[in-house]
Amino acid sequence: MNSPLAWLPAFGLLRFGGADAVQFLQGQISNDARRLALGESLLAAYSTPQGRVIAVLHLLPHASGILAVLPQELVEPVAARLRKFVLRAKVEITNVGETLCVAGAHSVADPSRAALAIPAGRTYLESDGLGIAAVTGDAGRYWVIGTPDRVASHSDEITLQRDSAADAAEHAWRLADIRAGLAQVYGATSELFVAQMLNLDLLGGISFTKGCYTGQEIVARTQHLGRIKRRMLRLELPRGEFQRGAAVRLPDGRSGRVTELAATGDGFEALAVMSLEPGEAEDRDGFAVAVRELPLPYSLGAAAS
Numbered sequence: 495m496n497s498p499l500a501w502l503p504a505f506g507l508l509r510f511g512g513a514d515a516v517q518f519l520q521g522q523i524s525n526d527a528r529r530l531a532l533g534e535s536l537l538a539a540y541s542t543p544q545g546r547v548i549a550v551l552h553l554l555p556h557a558s559g560i561l562a563v564l565p566q567e568l569v570e571p572v573a574a575r576l577r578k579f580v581l582r583a584k585v586e587i588t589n590v591g592e593t594l595c596v597a598g599a600h601s602v603a604d605p606s607r608a609a610l611a612i613p614a615g616r617t618y619l620e621s622d623g624l625g626i627a628a629v630t631g632d633a634g635r636y637w638v639i640g641t642p643d644r645v646a647s648h649s650d651e652i653t654l655q656r657d658s659a660a661d662a663a664e665h666a667w668r669l670a671d672i673r674a675g676l677a678q679v680y681g682a683t684s685e686l687f688v689a690q691m692l693n694l695d696l697l698g699g700i701s702f703t704k705g706c707y708t709g710q711e712i713v714a715r716t717q718h719l720g721r722i723k724r725r726m727l728r729l730e731l732p733r734g735e736f737q738r739g740a741a742v743r744l745p746d747g748r749s750g751r752v753t754e755l756a757a758t759g760d761g762f763e764a765l766a767v768m769s770l771e772p773g774e775a776e777d778r779d780g781f782a783v784a785v786r787e788l789p790l791p792y793s794l795g796a797a798a799s
Contacts, residue, residue: 499598499645500597500664501596501660501663502596502597502660502664503566503664505563505565506565506566506568507563507569507589507590507596508561508562508572508573508590509556509562509586509587510560511559511586511588512584512586514583514584515559516528517583518580522540522707522708523539523540524539524540524689524694524700524709524713525699525700525704530560533555533616534555534617534618535552535555535617535628537694537697538550538551538694539551539692539700540576540708541689541713542708543708543709545711546686546687546709547684548568548572548575548685549565549568549572550564550678550679550699551563551564552564554618554625554637554639555618556625556639559586561639563639565678565679567680567681568684569589573588579708594639594640594641595640595642596638597638598635598636598637598638598663600634600635600670622648623641623644624639624644625638625639625640629674629676631675631697635670665757669756669763672755672763673728673763675693675728675791675792677692677693677726679692683738683739683751683753686751687767688716690713690716690722691722691724691725692726693725695717696793700717702714702717725767725768725770726753727750727767727787727790728788728790729784729787730761730764731752731785732760732761732782733761733762736764736782737755738755742764742768742783743782743783744783744786745783745784747772748768748769748770748771749781750768753766761785764784
């Protein structure tokens with residue numbers, strides 16, 4: 495086997511093509527899209543004018559056009575929303591999930607094999623028909639994009655069929671995201687949180703120097719006023735019926751909503767946007783009690799520059 499690849503069918507792809515693609519994205523996302531033209535991959539939020547995150551995007555400067563990795567359930571809604579702002583710009587927004595697929599690698603078994611080895615100091619590489627991007631904030635994990643045949647050719651085990659193996663691979667990927675403190679939003683949590691509540695400022699997902707973009711005023715005001723009253727925390731939840739968007743609270747009274755979760759043994763590990771001070775929940779009866787707060791691999795104290 496060349497590399498431990500896993501197909502991730504819960505993720506889809508949007509392609510931004512055309513001469514104005516970078517300029518268009520510059521006015522829509524929280525990060526500096528000009529870095530894509532330099533061959534870098536990006537983590538970014540796409541938000542409403544009120545600063546609420548519609549989708550978290552992993553952007554790759556693919557040879558066919560800029561690709562955005564996001565949950566499959568948000569691909570068409572995000573595409574439809576973005577197309578309203580194209581106007582006269584030379585940009586095409588296409589769902590390419592029928593021709594390209596999303597896989598992930600948790601490590602590179604043999605770094606000497608260039609097909610899945612990104613040189614030090616780079617975040618994106620295309621090799622042997624695959625687009626390979628380092629996962630922001632989680633050294634050793636990679637997004638892998640290619641045609642189904644090309645992706646399958648790089649693993650002896652990947653089948654590209656929705657089965658128990660694909661479910662297990664997605665579960666492992668979600669759990670790795672949780673342990674890395676990497677935010678994601680889905681239909682149940684879209685438009686609920688400002689980017690800083692998802693810790694995107696701590697993960698390099700926001701540029702505070704790039705200029706205007708949709709939702710920028712709220713994001714900048716939140717940052718400069720220092721009024722970030724909610725942050726994404728990692729939690730241990732007990733056994734039970736939990737879903738994304740579920741209301742939870744810690745024993746000390748801090749409360750919030752689950753953004754991602756994965757089963758572990760007798761319970762769950764989860765990410766949840768939580769109040770930093772107790773006592774903000776209006777309806778305590780509707781909140782399940784989390785077992786405890788777990789550590790994140792980064793500090794909540796200071797944003798990345």
